[in-house]
Amino acid sequence: MRFAAGVDGGGTRTTVECRTMEGAALCREVFGPFNLNSVGEERFTALLEEIAGFLEKTGECAALCIGAAGVSNPRVRELTARVMDGVCPWRLAGEVLNTYIIVEQGETVYFIDKHAAHERMNFDRMKAEGYTPMSQTLLTPAICRLSPGQRDALLGQRELLEEFGFEVDELGADLAVRRAPDHVDAADVPAALEELAQRLLSTGTADPSAARDELLHTMACKAAIKGGWHSAPQELERVVQAVMSGQVRYCPHGRPVAIELTKKELEKQFKRA
Numbered sequence: 001m002r003f004a005a006g007v008d009g010g011g012t013r014t015t016v017e018c019r020t021m022e023g024a025a026l027c028r029e030v031f032g033p034f035n036l037n038s039v040g041e042e043r044f045t046a047l048l049e050e051i052a053g054f055l056e057k058t059g060e061c062a063a064l065c066i067g068a069a070g071v072s073n074p075r076v077r078e079l080t081a082r083v084m085d086g087v088c089p090w091r092l093a094g095e096v097l098n099t100y101i102i103v104e105q106g107e108t109v110y111f112i113d114k115h116a117a118h119e120r121m122n123f124d125r126m127k128a129e130g131y132t133p134m135s136q137t138l139l140t141p142a143i144c145r146l147s148p149g150q151r152d153a154l155l156g157q158r159e160l161l162e163e164f165g166f167e168v169d170e171l172g173a174d175l176a177v178r179r180a181p182d183h184v185d186a187a188d189v190p191a192a193l194e195e196l197a198q199r200l201l202s203t204g205t206a207d208p209s210a211a212r213d214e215l216l217h218t219m220a221c222k223a224a225i226k227g228g229w230h231s232a233p234q235e236l237e238r239v240v241q242a243v244m245s246g247q248v249r250y251c252p253h254g255r256p257v258a259i260e261l262t263k264k265e266l267e268k269q270f271k272r273a
């Protein structure tokens, strides 16, 4: 017999259930609007473990991952991933195109965009812990040639830029950058500021917290491992850990950090099904 299991969160009610593919419920609990505090993590975890028990017996462990992917509460995802990991550990199978990490878990293969995932990890960390980079004086100032709009957008955020380690001066129609965070390569400084200016222009600069987020996005991106470049195995492992634990799902711009391909989908491609 095959099983489907899922955690369906949000809205007016929440269901945690495990049922056969024919629809018969094996274990099922319905809560009110989802609030982990009122449900209790212990009770929630116990339910997940009950589901995991069914899955373990049948080996259909991919189903719980899929069900859990629809839940937006990060703590629920974390708990689900922890139970899942016990049932069905993941394996880093390799990397292709110096960009996509391949991970196998149960009957699902994940392709993880290493840059997008790492950028998200940096962004979350910077947001939680604050971003206070070491700033260094550039040997020769980096000159940014920008459109008048981009230039004004940056000059309007001068204080924020300084807080983030950039010292910027007007130089005719250009901007001269005298100091920059030490993890940004001097040659990358003009591109980083141009990207930032563009982001500030598209979000608008009226909201200071939005402007701060744009700056964090840019710095998280610049501090992340790059697609197309070689990464150390330990770096890849850390990224996979964050994605498979459910901690990271979307890059700061909302693009997914991982896509999945199931055994069934592969079989269909090979016309084995």
Ligand SMILES: [Zn+2]
Pocket (backbone or CB within 6 Å): 115, 119, 221, 222, 224
């Ligand atoms: Zn990026």
